[in-house]
Amino acid sequence: MFSDFQLGLQVALSWDGLLMCALGVTLGTFIGVLPGVGVLATIAMLLPVTFGMEPAIGLIMLAGVFYGAAYGGSTASILLNLPGTANTAVTCLDGFPLNQQGRGSMALFVTAIASFIGSMSGAIILAVLSHPLAELARGFGSQEYFALLLLGIVAASSFSTVGLVRAIAMTFLGILIGLIGVDINTGTERFTFGSQFLYDGMPLVALAIGLFGIPEVIKNLADKSTPENIQPHLSYRAMLPSFAEWKRALPAMGRGAGVGSVLGVLPGAGSLIASFVSYAIERNISKTPEAFGKGAIEGISSPEAANNAAIQTAFVPTLTLGVPGDSTMAIVLAALLVHGINPGPEFASQHPDIFWGLIVSFLIGNFLLLIINIPLIGIWVRLLSIPYTVLFPSIVVFSCVGVYSVRYEIIDVLFIGGFAALGYALRLFRLEAAPLLLGFVLGPMLEEHFRRTLLLSRGDLGAFVEQPISIALYLASAGMVLWVARNALKKRYR
Amino acid sequence: MDQGFQIKRPDLVLGLALIGIGAGAAALSASYDIGHLNDVGAGFFPLIVSACLMFCGLLIGLFSFTSEQTTLVLPKNGVRALFAILCAIFAFAMTIEPLGLVPAIILTVVVSAFGSHEVVGKHILLVAIVLPILCYLTFILGLDMRVPAFQLGR
Numbered sequence: 001m002f003s004d005f006q007l008g009l010q011v012a013l014s015w016d017g018l019l020m021c022a023l024g025v026t027l028g029t030f031i032g033v034l035p036g037v038g039v040l041a042t043i044a045m046l047l048p049v050t051f052g053m054e055p056a057i058g059l060i061m062l063a064g065v066f067y068g069a070a071y072g073g074s075t076a077s078i079l080l081n082l083p084g085t086a087n088t089a090v091t092c093l094d095g096f097p098l099n100q101q102g103r104g105s106m107a108l109f110v111t112a113i114a115s116f117i118g119s120m121s122g123a124i125i126l127a128v129l130s131h132p133l134a135e136l137a138r139g140f141g142s143q144e145y146f147a148l149l150l151l152g153i154v155a156a157s158s159f160s161t162v163g164l165v166r167a168i169a170m171t172f173l174g175i176l177i178g179l180i181g182v183d184i185n186t187g188t189e190r191f192t193f194g195s196q197f198l199y200d201g202m203p204l205v206a207l208a209i210g211l212f213g214i215p216e217v218i219k220n221l222a223d224k225s226t227p228e229n230i231q232p233h234l235s236y237r238a239m240l241p242s243f244a245e246w247k248r249a250l251p252a253m254g255r256g257a258g259v260g261s262v263l264g265v266l267p268g269a270g271s272l273i274a275s276f277v278s279y280a281i282e283r284n285i286s287k288t289p290e291a292f293g294k295g296a297i298e299g300i301s302s303p304e305a306a307n308n309a310a311i312q313t314a315f316v317p318t319l320t321l322g323v324p325g326d327s328t329m330a331i332v333l334a335a336l337l338v339h340g341i342n343p344g345p346e347f348a349s350q351h352p353d354i355f356w357g358l359i360v361s362f363l364i365g366n367f368l369l370l371i372i373n374i375p376l377i378g379i380w381v382r383l384l385s386i387p388y389t390v391l392f393p394s395i396v397v398f399s400c401v402g403v404y405s406v407r408y409e410i411i412d413v414l415f416i417g418g419f420a421a422l423g424y425a426l427r428l429f430r431l432e433a434a435p436l437l438l439g440f441v442l443g444p445m446l447e448e449h450f451r452r453t454l455l456l457s458r459g460d461l462g463a464f465v466e467q468p469i470s471i472a473l474y475l476a477s478a479g480m481v482l483w484v485a486r487n488a489l490k491k492r493y494r
Numbered sequence: 495m496d497q498g499f500q501i502k503r504p505d506l507v508l509g510l511a512l513i514g515i516g517a518g519a520a521a522l523s524a525s526y527d528i529g530h531l532n533d534v535g536a537g538f539f540p541l542i543v544s545a546c547l548m549f550c551g552l553l554i555g556l557f558s559f560t561s562e563q564t565t566l567v568l569p570k571n572g573v574r575a576l577f578a579i580l581c582a583i584f585a586f587a588m589t590i591e592p593l594g595l596v597p598a599i600i601l602t603v604v605v606s607a608f609g610s611h612e613v614v615g616k617h618i619l620l621v622a623i624v625l626p627i628l629c630y631l632t633f634i635l636g637l638d639m640r641v642p643a644f645q646l647g648r
Contacts, residue, residue, distance in 0.1 A: 052637055165557070169512055169550035175543050176519050188526050188536035191519070214579060221610050222572035389610050389617040393603040394625055396579055400586040400602060401595070401629050405639045413587040417580045424576055428566055429508045447539040459532025492560075 008356020012364055016057045021361045024061035025369050028068020033380045035082045038216050039069045043331050044208035045398050048406045055339040056354040060361040067119055067311050071369045074111040074304055075380055078104055087271040087307040090279045094299030101295055109239040111304040112373040114253045116366055118305030121257040122312025123362035134320045134345040142452040143464055147473035149446050152267035152323050154477040156438055159273050164484045167435045174439025177202055197411045204334050206412045209399045210419025211433040217392045218424050249301040252282055256302030260309030267317055267325040271310035278306035319343050327434040330441040504566035509555025516548030571611055578609030594645035596626040
């Protein structure tokens, strides 16, 4: 294990490793700060760039964007009352009031520290937890994997803000799109309409950019409000919290990191839920719950630690089980699959350079982010005044060039247009694209395990509920559905 | 409020659309080999998924009668933005091979800029100059993308 860690050090401390880590976290902070440029869209746009790199280096950069954005996201939340990324939305509640009270720079400082503490604990838990979890999963057969994938899908849909049925419907649609192409078992062309371009399936990059990047642009252009921008005065003295504030903030960061680490590992929960849950916990245990929403320091410390911790621990199920908990992790998984790497229980032992390289890069990246976000905060604050009329044509161009660069097919560029229209329609009909993407990536895996289970049991459907672990996983899925249904009924009949 | 195109009972429309998509996918799946339980064919799994999609559509459609009526409004600005950006993507697709990267980018920038309700000439000019250089450096020099920067016909 120590030699694996050393290998990780070598990868992460290599020239490429350091450069791409720095590039990833800087880019992440950049798009995190800018409201209206999402993490998922950015990662999708960067995917083609990483295809040419070593898998470890590419993953280090993609991950850097992901956690870098969570640092930067709080900047827009605090200064504009507009979340830079979805998982920093809670930070608006107390961050913006703090800014109105003239304590914006202190809030920025505290959220950077909270993000750092959360991220670091998440990275350590990833390192510690992956080995026992992989051991546990080593005995998994197709039955267990099928149940696990199903639980991931149900869980992700249960936490959806648009409702369980709508989210599940999108997952099914995603699975169907994921099945487009030649069936590897029988050689049958499915849903290709005779087009040779669909022979290898729908291209992931065009789908992700079309569904997330472009509809976001359209939505921002459709609602034309310009938020109020209160620039904080940024002196180092104004940044530092008082001793009494430290005493309230630090334990909150610790609790947030704990909540986030746990929720990040669970399939479907993720960093957004983690930030909301930790905020609710802080308000409930506080002696002064009335201070929340008016600039309580716990209200920014805990959620920021939680969302960053969850981002790191979300890698646990993705890398050790090969089952991503949310759509962003689905893209990470897809990126690995493109390189011919199948994440699973054997991942850490077969590819120690990638696994440990990634973990070491988390440690380095978080130190870099601390530097980027505290002394250099002035630069990012100024970024908020970039007009959208400059930004959005750039997003459109990067989307087109990126997708075209993957395999030089004009039709892939046209697919962006098709998915953009679909993505915008989904938004209008109050649907989410995230479960669709999750279904798209998980669909083929789900079918493979479904078939293999039946093949091994010679057509006996009982095989699905033979193993105690699968039964437990199905019960967990059923429990979630019932819980959501109960809440929905309670809401309706009150 | 800007009045755009409206859809009454969007959830009913959505439910019906999902049932339609599910039915189409089910019909296609049925045309592939279904096989049986001990030898699952290519159509088996997609058929199940299509059925599930139709069921979800049915639920959404039914719920639309029990909950409050809403109206979906398609905002004018949104339609404008969608149209301009689709045109920009199409323009890129049509020009990248015959003309090369730089002209394709400039055209995409100019066309997409009309998606905003405020078209600022200064900003378009800025982006149209900076972005081709940036993309040239990243994609052609940095990532070795095999596309000419300029080209006249093929």
